[in-house]
Amino acid sequence: MAAIEIKNLWKEYGQDVVLERLNASVEEGEFVTVVGASGCGKTTFLKMMLGTESPTRGELLLDGKPIPDEPDETRGIVFQRYSVLPHLTAVENVMLAGELESSPWLGRVFGAKRRALREQAEEMLASVGLDQALRKYPHELSGGMQQRLALAQALIKKPRILLLDEPFGALDPGIRRDMHELVLDLWREQDLTVFMITHDLAEGFFLGTRMWVFDKERLDPQTPGSYGARITYDLPVGNSDKGTLQSISQSVDSTARVLSA
Ligand SMILES: Nc1ncnc2c1ncn2[C@@H]1O[C@H](COP(=O)(O)OP(=O)(O)O)[C@@H](O)[C@H]1O
Ligand SMILES: [Mg+2]
Numbered sequence: 695m696a697a698i699e700i701k702n703l704w705k706e707y708g709q710d711v712v713l714e715r716l717n718a719s720v721e722e723g724e725f726v727t728v729v730g731a732s733g734c735g736k737t738t739f740l741k742m743m744l745g746t747e748s749p750t751r752g753e754l755l756l757d758g759k760p761i762p763d764e765p766d767e768t769r770g771i772v773f774q775r776y777s778v779l780p781h782l783t784a785v786e787n788v789m790l791a792g793e794l795e796s797s798p799w800l801g802r803v804f805g806a807k808r809r810a811l812r813e814q815a816e817e818m819l820a821s822v823g824l825d826q827a828l829r830k831y832p833h834e835l836s837g838g839m840q841q842r843l844a845l846a847q848a849l850i851k852k853p854r855i856l857l858l859d860e861p862f863g864a865l866d867p868g869i870r871r872d873m874h875e876l877v878l879d880l881w882r883e884q885d886l887t888v889f890m891i892t893h894d895l896a897e898g899f900f901l902g903t904r905m906w907v908f909d910k911e912r913l914d915p916q917t918p919g920s921y922g923a924r925i926t927y928d929l930p931v932g933n934s935d936k937g938t939l940q941s942i943s944q945s946v947d948s949t950a951r952v953l954s955a
Contacts, residue, residue, distance in 0.1 A: 697756065698719070699718075699753070700719070701717060703716040713739060717925070718925060722885075724887055726888065726890070727901055727905045727906070728898075728908060729891075729905065729906070729907055729946065731947075731950035731953050732953065745763050745766070767852070769854075770855070771857040772841065772856075772857070775864060778832050778844050780833060783828070784831075784835070784843050789814075814850065815846075819846050821883075824842050827839060838869040838872065842876065849884060856886045857889050861877075895943060899931050904928065906927065907942050907946065909949050910923050918952055
């Protein structure tokens with residue numbers, strides 16, 4: 695049995711169909727990159743993986759059971775921006791999950807327990823290259839460093855699944871390359887299964903072991919909500935030729951034009 699199974703999955707908001715008939719199996723350890731026109735339901739899919747949105751039809755299974763319908767320690771997430779809390783230092787941001795777990799009301803623990811959490815947080819921050827920034831606040835960090843911090847925060851509970859929603863979309867190209875190395879290192883070292891949304895096809899090809907293209911097979915320009923997006927390409931990355939890349943890019947662009955009209 696695959697770790698994650700997606701069976702005839704639909705998501706609708708009222709009359710609007712966002713996603714329809716998604717089917718796929720994902721093995722532990724895969725790195726799935728997701729591309730598609732803006733507005734076609736990529737974030738919605740990630741939210742269903744996280745458990746903050748539920749499918750309206752079909753099944754989303756983790757080890758054969760419905761994926762928990764609220765976030766828990768099996769899944770970590772990083773957004774493009776604002777994943778971390780501005781009023782906490784780097785180390786405090788990373789300690790927070792452990793503090794809330796031990797003390798849901800106060801969100802603070804003391805003594806030996808606190809020292810242990812701090813040590814784990816410092817180790818995690820070192821593994822994302824932030825050992826020199828433990829006591830800095832998010833606004834004192836560069837964009838790349840803030841995303842390193844968000845990764846540390848997402849990974850502190852040792853999740854099996856890491857969900858990334860355009861995490862490097864706001865970063866300069868040079869910084870983005872460093873982040874690519876980091877995310878590949880973390881994926882390998884921490885035995886993660888990764889789902890990463892990106893608007894950059896090249897990034898999707900470079901990072902993933904597998905790439906999904908979300909696109910609407912049927913599109914009525916008068917009522918774009920009549921049909922949802924599906925997984926129109928499911929590619930083992932690395933084996934795709936230039937022609938395939940070009941046709942993906944054209945199809946995504948034409949859907950994008952309709953959705954943004
Ligand atoms: N909570 C919501 N209620 C109603 N519509 C929503 C909600 N969240 C997202 N949508 C709609 O679902 C569609 C897909 O959104 P989203 O998943 O954010 O797309 P993407 O991440 O691919 O850009 C959009 O048309 C958006 O307006
Ligand atoms: Mg999105």
